[in-house]
Amino acid sequence: MTGKKTNPSNTGLLRALEAEKAYLEMLFEGLQEGIVMVDSQGIIQRVNREFERLFGYSSDEAVGQSIDDLVAPDDLNQEARGITSAVVTGNKQILETKRHGKDGSVLDVSVLASPISVGDSVVGYYGIYRDIADRKEAESDLRRQKAHLEQLFESAQEGIVMVANDGIILNGNGEFLRMFGYELEEITGRNIDDIITSEDSLEEALDITNRVSSGLKVSFETVRTRRDGTKIEVSLLASPIVVDDVQVAFYGIYRDITERKRATERLNRSRRRIESLHGIARNLEKSDSEKKVYDYVISAACMILDFSACSISLIRKDKLVPLFFSTPDLAELQKESFLPGEGLAGRSYLQRKTLVEQHDPSPGQPVREVDNPSYFPLVGSPMGTSGVFTGFGNGSDQIEDEQANLLELLL
Structure with a gap:
């Protein structure tokens, strides 16, 4: 009885292909993003475990369904079909949007859709979905905090100015502008010591700027000059603004103490x-x-x-x-x-x-x-x-x- 011999080189190639396939399989299932493979008609061929967890559909429920109808119903469907149309013609799509889970919940996701090509033909595409709800919530919290701080900044009874470490004005609130007689566009980008300091107090003002720029907090009473040249007695508090242990700017708070x-x-x-x-x-x-x-x-x-x-x-x-x-x-x-x-x-x-x-x-x-x-x-x-x-x-x-x-x- 004679047997057919196997070419050793083919055996090695097959093993390499099997190893690569196993690696890709582990990668497909192990990624923290939800992944879906879709054919050129937008029909789901395969989903990974994270996709199942994110959207609440089992693999059996998802495979064979239109990806656009499954996770982008109603008002989102037209947008989703536009993405599918673009990606099956060879154009990668990256965006942040909303999609629906099985239970009707609306999910904030980032989407990467990239074509799968064989030769010169696009045979489908894969979609990668990342849950960005936590980041969106953090961004929303940040916007709320920013709005509160901006309202506090503008409604403060003291004149407040934000200054870069080199003394250039970044922003000033309404009371600062009223106190010194300027419009915001007139002072933004100019040096604080050139704006409200007369020649006789310039040396003092430069010393303050240098001290606070080097990280020191400064508080004292002095005299500053309005746009029309009149003097105004003020109490000044200047303090560094530190982000991640790095001083990025400083603020000055001015209170008119002339009447006092x-x-x-x-x-x-x-x-x-x-x-x-x-x-x-x-x-x-x-x-x-x-x-x-x-x-x-x-x-x-x-x-x-x-x-x-x-x-x-x-x-x-x-x-x-x-x-x-x-x-x-x-x-x-x-x-x-x-x-x-x-x-x-x-x-x-x-x-x-x-x-x-x-x-x-x-x-x-x-x-x-x-x-x-x-x-x-x-x-x-x-x-x-x-x-x-x-x-x-x-x-x-x-x-x-x-x-x-x-x-x-x-x-």
């Missing part, structure tokens, strides 16, 4: 004025003539109450006669006597109470350039029945209630 500073200065000024008034009272007791008393009152009022000019008019034969002045210029302007009830000083004397008028300069003329004191804020305060004191404010500064009250105390 003014209130503190007013309080300190009030304390100094009251202390000075006690000293004045002691000195008046030592004065030995009427002229010395009135000259001292005028000098003290101008100095302590910050009046630019002062005068005292005394009653003489039913008229108020200006007799004592803080400056010779004022003496030239106030030569004429006047009746009680005439003008602010006359009304103050007649009514026996302190009166204040806040005057403005003529239109278009800066108040500090006006020579005539009648354009300045004005206060009149009676000196019993003997006369009236008249004080002129400093330029555009309004006469405060405190000044008027302290004047009454002095007189």
